[in-house]
Amino acid sequence: MDAKVQTKTSKGHDDAEREGLDQAGIRPMIGNEAIARGAWEAGVRVAAAYPGTPSTEIMEFLGTYPAGDSHVQWSTNEKVSLDVAIGGSFAGVRSITAMKHVGLNVASDALMSQAYIGVNGGLVLVVCDDPGIHSSQNEQDTRMFARFAQVPVLEPADAQEALDYTRRAFDISEEFDTPVILRSTTRLSHTRSPVKTRPRTDVEPRGFNEDTVKNVIIPAHARMAHPRVLAREVKLQEFFASPEFTRWEEGSTEIGIITASTAYSYVKEVLPEASVLKLAASYPMAIDRVREFYEAMDRVLVIEELEPVIETAMNAAGMPVEGKAFFPRDGEFSPEVVREGLRKAGIIEGAEEQVPFPVTPTARPPVLCSGCPHITSYMAVRSVNARVAGDIGCYTLAAVDPLRAIDTCVSMGSSIGNAVGFAKAGLETRPIIATIGDSTFLHGGIPALIDAVYNNANITVMILDNHIVAMTGGQDHPGTGKTLRGEETHRVVFEDMVRACGVKWVRKVDSYDMASLYQALREAIEHKGVSVVISDRPCVLDPVKLKGSPMQVAAAGCTACQSCMNLGCPSLGWSEEVLDGYHKVRIDETTCIGCSLCAQICPSDCIRPVVN
Amino acid sequence: MAGKVATKPRSVLIVGVGGQGVIMMSKVLALVCQRHGLQVKQSEVHGMAKRGGGVFSHIRYGETVSSPTIPKGEADVLLAMEWSEGLRWLDFLRRDGGAFIADTKRIVPPFAFRSRKYGSQPIYSPEAPREVMEMVGSGFALDATKIAAELGEPRAANTVLLGVLSTTLEFSADDWREVIAQNVPAKAQEANRLAFEAGRDWADASRASTMEDRLRELPGRDELAAEIAPKSVQFEITGEWCKGCDICVKMCPERCLRLNDEQIAELANPEACTGCRICEWLCPDFAIRVHRVPVLEPVA
Structure with missing residues (x-):
């Protein structure tokens, strides 16, 4: 069981369905579901987001409400999603975007302008912080961003407040002519508690506001807007003094x-x-x-x-x-x-320090899944002894034992730009590789790839195309050919896109074909200039959990060399049998999906499919 | 509300490994609580946790519940679906009679096998159920999968644990039976019903026996594997035979070889070499030999 939202997205607008939804009641909800519910109740009409833990479920839950009520979409990145929501606001309807805290860094350019422009239809940004860094690269505090952008920030403490504040955020946005940030945290987003729901308020669309001075933020207009922003701050200070807030x-x-x-x-x-x-x-x-x-x-x-x-x-x-x-x-x-x-602070007595139980728990860091196609991609990367710029995704796990194949990881899409820098610094004698996932490439990798071609950087980019946003639990993106509501749409063809950026050397390889992948990577490195290898294989978890017939180790042939253990596959472990001081390997047949990567790497050819 | 001190909520911490059903178990408990109109907060963390890492779920219920997380040392029940995960969270258990319900099942992570040196053993918590239950003093350690398998349905192990859990909380057995029935597919109804009763019966029988008897039945520490005398690795290359083909360098699992300036293979990182002999076997010119040499203890 995982926390993934059942992707029963609603495609239509069924009156009976609507009636059921409108019924008031008390239901247990995680914070993210309550936020989605609050937005729906507030009459939201346009919703867009890029997935990011812990915010992802907000858009997934919104997608379970009738399509006739709200347009709900995945965007290519957080800035685009905010721009879409801003567009909805300009057009006169209530609009929302949701993102994780670092997503706001990407979206901040638009936010800083929109803070001056204000809104037409209510505009709410849900930003989920991650104190404790459960699944992020930092723990920046979005309240600092709100102060910086001079837009109000609401901070619910539980799921009920998450719903109530989201509803109210739209009112505040329209009353005070400002975008509103609703700030959640991992704990709130993922804690389930009872929430009182109410029916949806269908808000009459306002229509486009033909006020160019407001809508077009050129210097002359911005100079007029800034005093309004400062006056707004004072009014909001007074407004928030009410017992409700x-x-x-x-x-x-x-x-x-x-x-x-x-x-x-x-x-x-x-x-x-x-x-x-x-x-x-x-x-x-x-x-x-x-x-x-x-x-x-x-x-x-x-x-x-x-x-x-x-x-x-x-x-x-x-x-x-x-x-x-x-x-x-x-x-x-x-x-x-x-x-x-x-x-x-001397306010309470110090409780007696409890002596911890003298036990030694087993270290259990997260790992790539059995049969994960990223495993081979990084085995190939390891084999060429390269300097490797990594990126954000499940594959960042390749930085640690046993793959140890990534040297840097900064932010979404950074890998390619970082690799250009490695190359232009002129010190690196080893091949330079940037590795980036499909969705991350679409999010922030394309401008960097164009930059690399433009500046003729001698680098190899490996696009790890697993056909999904895997890390956040399996969301669609423009490379999957499906929308958030599961409708068919244009599918990005990575080879075409890469060629259109000006890359002359492109090859797509099946991630499970280890020999071809090694070969392609070596040839790509030989190429002077930008080369791109697309390592292509669907994620083993999403959208479908894959399970093939498992492999087994013919123990008599196993020399205990443990080459296969370098894959870091969780289905591989040590058997009780020891050969000259080294454990032989066994495969857990219940979790092995039969990808055959270990068989491809086994020097003694003793890993074979289980024959029933 | 001024000055009113809320009655203390009850806290149950359910822990395990990704994919074991921690969240499903929490959901069942939350539903049981809701039947009594209690406020319930259930807190978990998504994201990297599902990638084979540990999973935990805090459930707190009562008239009013403030913190969604259980303070350390205040869990009334710690339910561990995997042995070592139980040990990880043991300090969250109330010292004055909190119940530790632990499945003795071991899920050994890949990380346990990371040292591939000569003589390495998997790194897994050495503490055995007998010594831990003696230390904790209250609770149950059981092999739920075995109990479920004896009923013919090993997949109902979680429901066995729910049966044990039900005997430690204030709700009636029928509350649990009904909620479980509502949340189990039709074809698994009977197996789960039996598993739940088996869990309850097991817990009752366990309570009826003395602590000494209970401890005696639990597994003790594994017999320690015979100490393997350490060996060091020596890499020997016949330079005249090496033609610099690079096969050993590319195929070394630990990436500890390189070609030197004369294009002859050498061991660049002796610390990383595990002595696996892949290079020796793959060398087309028989230029490499790997020796595993006993390390002699200094004579006193």
């Missing part, structure tokens, strides 16, 4: 806690007796209300996950306050972290 929970006045987001739930767990000011928005902060609370308390602490956004704003407003002196700026909060901070 700044909740004062009375308790002991000896200690007052100001908090937001999931940190609130840990505060209630650990210090239920304290007075709490729970902010729905760290920016623009309801500063007057915060001051009232501050003055009513003997001592005030700010407990916020990641960056000291509230704390800094309070200090700047002349309210010296404690927070990050006791609570970390990095990592995910938990009741333990909050308790430890309160102990450091």
Whole structure:
């Protein structure tokens, strides 16, 4: 069982279906489902996203609502998805985009402009942060981005608030003429709790707003817009002072806690007796209300996950306050972290340190799947002793044991540009390879490939085409030929696209054909200039979980050389049998999918299909 | 709500390995809780976890639940579907009578085999059920797959564990029976019904016996594999026979060979060499020999 949304996307608009959806009720939902529900209830008409943990399920859940209610799509990247949502807003309908925190970096160019332009139809960006870095490359705090872009940010603490705030975000967007960020975190997005639902409000489309001065952000117009943005900040500060958005929970006045987001739930767990000011928005902060609370308390602490956004704003407003002196700026909060901070602050007694049980758990890092086509791609890369720029995807796992085939990994699409830099630095004597997945290539690799050709960089690009966005649980993209709702559409042909970028040496190889892949890679490296190898094989998990008849090791022939163990395939392990100090290999037939990669690599040819 | 201290919620932590059904188990428990109108929060983390890594799910229920995650040392029940995963989360268990329900099943990860040196053994938690249950003091260690297999349906092992879990929580057996029936496909109904009862019976029988008896039945530590005397590897090349064909360099699983300036193979990284002999076998000119030499203990 995984967390993947059942992809029963709705293609039509069935009245009975709609009636069922409109019924109010209480249902358990993860935060992401509640956000999708909130958007649907708010009458959203255009929705676009690029998948990214922990935000992915939002668009998948929106896709389960009737197609007649909302257009829901995967975009090629987060900037495009925001531009699509902005387009929907210009056109006069409520629009939403969802992304992970680092996705906002990609989309930020459009956001910074749109913050000045404002909205026509309500415009909401859902941005899911990843405190603790469960599945990301950093733990940047989107609230800093909201402050930077001067757009309001709502921070729900549980699934019910996720739904309610999403609904309200559209109202706020339209009332204050601003994009609104709804900020979730991994914990909220993936925690299931009961949520009260309501019917959908069908919002009348506003029609295009023919105001060129507003819609076209040229310097003259931007200069007029900026004061509006500053005035908006003040109005929002007043608006957020209402109890709906700044909740004062009375308790002991000896200690007052100001908090937001999931940190609130840990505060209630650990210090239920304290007075709490729970902010729905760290920016623009309801500063007057915060001051009232501050003055009513003997001592005030700010407990916020990641960056000291509230704390800094309070200090700047002349309210010296404690927070990050006791609570970390990095990592995910938990009741333990909050308790430890309160102990450091002298507010609660230090609990006696529990002596850990003296046990040694087994290290169990994530691995590529049995039969994963990326395995051979990186076996081939290893064989040519290259300097390798990696990228973002499941295949980043090839950086660690046993493949150890990637030297760098930066951000979506960085590999190709990085490789150009390696080449132009002029120091590398080894071949230079950039490895990039199909969806990552479409997301951010194409401009870099054109750059490489334009500047005649002597590099080889390997596109790992597994026909899906695998890492986030199997979403469609322009290279799969299917839309989010499963409709057939144009399918990107990678060879054509690469040639159109000006690449002269292109070859597509079946990832499972190891000899051809090795051969193609060697020839590609010989080519002076940009060469592209497309390593092509569908993901073994999505859209269909593949299972063929398994392989087995003829133990008599196994020399225990363990060459096959370099694949890192989870179906391969050691048998009890030891030959001269080395374990022979066995294959777990229940998980082996029969890809034959180990058989292709076995020097003693002792791995064969199981014959029943 | 002013000043009111909420009654403490109950906390169940379910852990295992990706693909074992941790999330499904959590869902069943959450549904049982909801039948009683309790607030339930269930928290898990997606993403890399499913790629063969550990999976965990926090379930908290009660009149009101604040934190979605269980504070360390406060789980009323820790249900581990894989032995070592249970050990990983053991410190989350309440020390005063929290129940540790552990399947003794071992899923050994690829990482356990990463050292391929002479004499290497898989790296898996050495602690055996007998010593751990003695240490924890309350709970159950069982081979759920074996119990389910005896009923003719090894895939119902999870339901056996649910049967054991049901005896540690306050809900009636019928609550569980009905929720399980609603969440199991028609053709698996009977097997899961039997598995659930088998889990309950097993737990009841276990409670009826003394701690000493229970411990005696559990597996102890594996007999340690006979110590293998260490050997070092020596790589010998007959330079005159090597024609620099590069086959050994390209095929070395540990990538520890290279051609030197005279285009003759050499061992560039002796630390990485495991002595597997692939180069020796593949050399078309018989120029390579790999010697595994016993390391002599210094004489005192």
